Amino acid sequence: MVKPNDDPKIFGYYDVSYVSVGEKQVGNPAGGRFRSPLGRFLFKTIGLEQNLFAPNKIENRVAFTLFGCLPGEVTLEGTFAPAEGVDDGRTVKASFGPPGISVAGGPKLRIGPKSSVVLSTTYLDDHVRLGKGSRGSLFVFTRKSEEKAERDHRRWGIGGLAIAIMLLTALGLGIFGVHELRTTSHTLYSVTVVLASAISLAMAYILRDGGIVAEDADLDDDVGELSEQQKAFLSRGRGDGENKGENVFSSQKA
Template sequence: MQLMRQPTGAAPARASSRAPALPVLPHHRQQRLRHRGLHTCRTASGTTSDKVALESPASNAATDAAPAAAVAHAAAPEDARAIVDEVLKAIEGTDSGLSIDPATRKHVDGLLDKLEALGAAQQPRPLDSPLLWGNYNVAYTSVGRSQERGEPAGGRFRGKIGRALFRTAGLFQSVLQPDIATNKVEFKLFGMLPGFVGLRGRVVPQGDAGDTVQVLFEPPVLAIADKLFLCIGRTSSVVLSTTYLDERIRLGKGSRGSLFVFTRGGAADAAGMDQVGLQRTSLTAAALFSAFFVSLFAAGWLLWATANPLGRAAAVAFWLLGAAVGGVVRQGGLVMDREDERMVAAAQAALAEKERKDKERKEEAGGGAEAGAGGVTPAAA
């Protein structure tokens, strides 16, 4: 049969816009391919291709990565709990770290470094967390890698002479809403007479990390028998970062590198921390404290005047006792240097700036309220 020739000048035949249909795989074959980890591909025309594609390794990796990340995220709190358990066990019965041996101290400080690394990712940040507020026992202190002089907590009251004369009965710190911090060292003078020295200060947030504050403390309050109060010393300041925070503990690091472990509640809740620093000097307390030191030195002079060796030995003992007690309570037990004095000046400036901004916000809020009230037309009677 003769093929027909396209007439000259005629329009060329138009190609079909539809792609040629491809055979559809039988349903049972598609099921087998899916079962083997394969899948069929659909063409632009909507038909099913008999070309078989393997699942992408990249998609498998992405699918596996999500559960792995979730497991890692869940593992972090588990790791933290285990480390906290180990820390609390190691520091138990160590008098807030004073009686711990060097090897154990090094181990504990290393554990605190691990918790600090975990705490860096905690959300919300410590200053925004409701867990920050409360009463804490100072369970452990360490100078760490710092060059700090004296004890990180308690000052001279926690030094060797201070502990001999003012036996420590409790060491506490509280963070109270909205911006108050209190410190308290409970003691027994000569092992018998109860008392405490306390600090009360205003908290000013520092930086943008959400974990650091500077506290400007008022002069310390010295109390004997919870009835005689004497404000002594001067204002002081500290900068403290909260490096880890959970339901049981709060970790702190001082500006010079000192380390702190605070445990929540317990004896701290019964220590009256919200009242620390509110007491004021009474004339009775001032008179009795003065009489105590005068009597010690006067008795010493009388004993020395006897020219008796035993009497003179007793006189020296009286003088040393007076000097030791005076040395501990001097400046409220605070140990300060020039750097501390600069910190006080910086804290005073920061607090003044904070109060100025707070006042401006209140005035703006008050002005807006008055403007809104002034724009309201009273309803007709």
């Protein structure tokens, strides 16, 4: 039987369809702070991918809309190799460079540190790849064609420039509001400035370290075989979430 790491069909484009957070995991294993409660309030996730390219390239993508309108994307690019001390043909260590953040189709900014994770492929077929992280988190990756991936990437960036112009206009109105605050006694402007400051602080927290949650890339215990949660997910037709997990696109229509 061909082991996952040696199987050519492991390469391709994948949506992250399901995540189950491990007991030892700190933060969301798919999307980091962008998928935290505060991150979801500011950045609505519209796409989540993990793509593998021959011979050893890996790419994680988180597509979002800021306040539901301004499109943006966070990418992690790196390489993977068999995890040191683990010779099971399915466990790799992925090493990433700093996250790249792009908003409204603008230039990609590199923010945050390098990172690494250990991931084991517990199941692989023509449609699904299942994985388990070193902290016990479980993943279901659903394969999609290159054409579908290109369509998704274009869709995630639609309208960025136009919305950016709208936000610049809003910024101009905000400056005007500050001017009015200094020259009038209206309290409405004071409330507006306080709210804007709070939102800015919240955004700074999410973008801190590029929005990622660093993980010690050491395998704490044996990865084991296909988990009961993953088996149940496959037997249900790959559709819904679990008690400790989530279908990351459950709020979107098919």
